[in-house]
Amino acid sequence: MVDEQRTSIHGQWSGRMAFILAATGSAVGLGNIWKFPYIAGENGGGAFVLIYLLCIAVIGIPIMMAEVMLGRRGRQSPINTMATLAAENGRPAIWAGLGWMGVIAGFLILSYYSVIAGWALSYVFRAASGMFEGVTSDGVSSIFGQLVSDPEKLLAWHTIFMVATMVVVARGVQHGLEKTVRFLMPLLFLLLLILVFYAATTGAFLEGLSFLFSPDFSKITRGSILTAMGHAFFTLSLGMGAIMVYGSYLPKDTSIAKTSIIIAAADTVVALLAGMVIFPIVFANGLEPGSGPGLIFKTLPIAFGQMEAGILIGTMFFALLVFAAWSSAISLIEPAVAWLVENRGMNRIYASVWVGIVTWLMGIVTALSFNVWAFEFEFAGEKKTAGMFDVLDIATANIMLPLGGLMIAIFAGWLMYQQSSKDELNMTESGYNLWLFLVRFITPFAVMIVFLNVIGVLKFE
Ligand code: PFF
Secondary structure, X not given: OOOOOOOOOOOOOOOHHHHHHHHHHHHOOHHHHHHHHHHHHHOOOHHHHHHHHHHHHHHHHHHHHHHHHHHHHHOOOHHHHHHHHHHHOOOOHHHHHHHHHHHHHHHHHHHHHHHHHHHHHHHHHHHHOOOOOOOOHHHHHHHHHHHXXXXXXXXXXXHHHHHHHHHHHHHOOOOOHHHHHHHHHXXXXXXXXXXXXXXXXXXXXXXXXXXXXXXXXXXXXXXXXXXXXXXXXXXXXXXXXXXXXXXXXXXXXXXXXXHHHXXXXXXXXXXXXXXHHHHHHHHHOOOXXXXXXXXXXXXXXXXHHHOOOHHHHHHHHHHHHHHHHHHHHHHHHHHHHHHHHHHHOOOHHXXXXXXXXXXXXXXXXXXXXXXXXXXXXXXXXXEEEEOHHHHHHHHHXXXXXXXXXXXXXXXXXXXXXXXXXXXXXXXXXXXXXXXXXXXHHHHHHHHHHHHHHHOOOOOXX
């Protein structure tokens, strides 16, 4: 009935630790440090954070286990893994479409992810040049404004980041990537802790913490519930095959449940630490928590400008943020590259270059959406600007990833032979039953309810 001996033509992680590092490298990225604080700020703080944490626990972890499990079972790119598993379990070949949707989502996400990583890259040099010394909140806003209003600069940084990503992907996931992540991730964590200590001295630490952790459900809208759920997928790299393809390189004897919990926990801690750094700075300097995608770029430089050794710490911080983004970016195109190698007979180098060029071209749209192609509109009496970046972000994080996750849960929970999933997950009876219950009943229904709620079929806020 099942082939347990499949091996991946792309190689395998050297062990459990290598997989944890790579998957954590994929999960921890701009989503935690750049996106989480700004969407928490836009959606009123505490209540949003609580919904996000709930989504991580009941949707994120079970789906991560399902994704890794499917990947390891299929041992190929998500498209071919799904095609193989569909055939093996007597299901229609259309399930390969799940892999295709993931490949498209990966392209779309990376196209804007790379532009934002470019912002972080440019801030490495700004921090190193001492530009933030004693800077005021107006000063940082204008530094940020100058950057995003300049399409040439954005395109240049986007290009550098994309080239760096392609180089690592071309070399293969095991080389380079494993080593980089092994010591950079702990260092990023350490720097965040140092910044939390700084935030504790700003005088608005408690105000920041209370914004982040005391829930006020009157601030929650249908849209914010969807954003919280979408972010749970985005931050854990779920619903598009990134974790599936990493799972396909996982050695047979590694526990999927334990590793998934470790990865989700590490990811969540980093996001919460980032929030604990940002909001005290926001309140201590009279800034606006809902000021959008520029939030960390308008707050952290103030801190670096005031603290002892701020130039060094600031430079290191933005450099580590770039590395974190880099190790995530790689996983965004790995499914497409693996497929090109499997089905088009390309070598990794060609495949990476092709994928990189397409993503780079699409990124131009995002780079221009902050300046030339930005449009202004009024919403609830407030002037707002939006552009292709917002469309891409909503289409991927809030729609495609949860939809992918929903399909993964349905396939793993309902359509796959239980013997196969049981065998692959290799857990205690009660652990397996809990996972099966979550992935069959809780996860799919939670996702569907949030979708139906946002389109207005169901109403709760
Ligand atoms: N998880 C990454 C972050 O939080 O920055 C973003 C990401 C990577 C999303 C890979 C999706 C993905 F497949």
